[in-house]
Amino acid sequence: MKVTVLFFAMLQEKLKRSEMSVEVSEGGESLQQLTARVMASCGVEATEVGHCLFAVNWEYVPSHHIVRPGDEVALIPPVAGG
């Protein structure tokens, strides 16, 4: 069971990819834990994304949010609209 993790802007460049498919258990996993795993697999320190917010299924959520299989997760670097 997997989730899709999306990367944007400066983070996309740092990781040299725009998305990853990541295995999660049926019971889910917190965004903090998931992000730590994803960054480790990319060879990047988790602190590198400390400035990012999270969106799950197109809504901002806190880092303790539990991600479920099938979710679309996005790491949101500081935005600059307007």
Added chain:
Amino acid sequence: MLIKICPEPIRSDDALEAVRHPACGAIVSFEGVVRDHHQGRTVLALEYHVYEKFFFAETKRILDEMHSRWPVKAVALLQRVGCLQVGDTGLFIAVSSPHRAEGLAALSYAIEEFKHRAPVWKREHYATGTEWVVCHHGPNAAV
């Protein structure tokens, strides 16, 4: 409510016409334009990037909040993506309301929330290279 991502130049008349309404005596608008400088450096061009699904969802939430707070009749928001030149329009928002005061207040709210929450990123191009612009950081509720 009109929310649109524009790969081609923004046609502000489309937004103004979309919000025109016989019950409204005011149409107020904001146009964000590419500046030729940023923090002392000369800007040659600018790229806008968006996370489309989240952009539509979050922008609709912002505009719904605006509608719930002020008696506005209609709103249109056009966001440009891709590479823009100095002087090009990156964002256009138009709001119609019976009277100007509520329209101006509603527009101000929409712009501020959009700048902090909409998943939009821009990269500036200088003579010496490029850099992602870091301005804002999401809603307080999510931090």
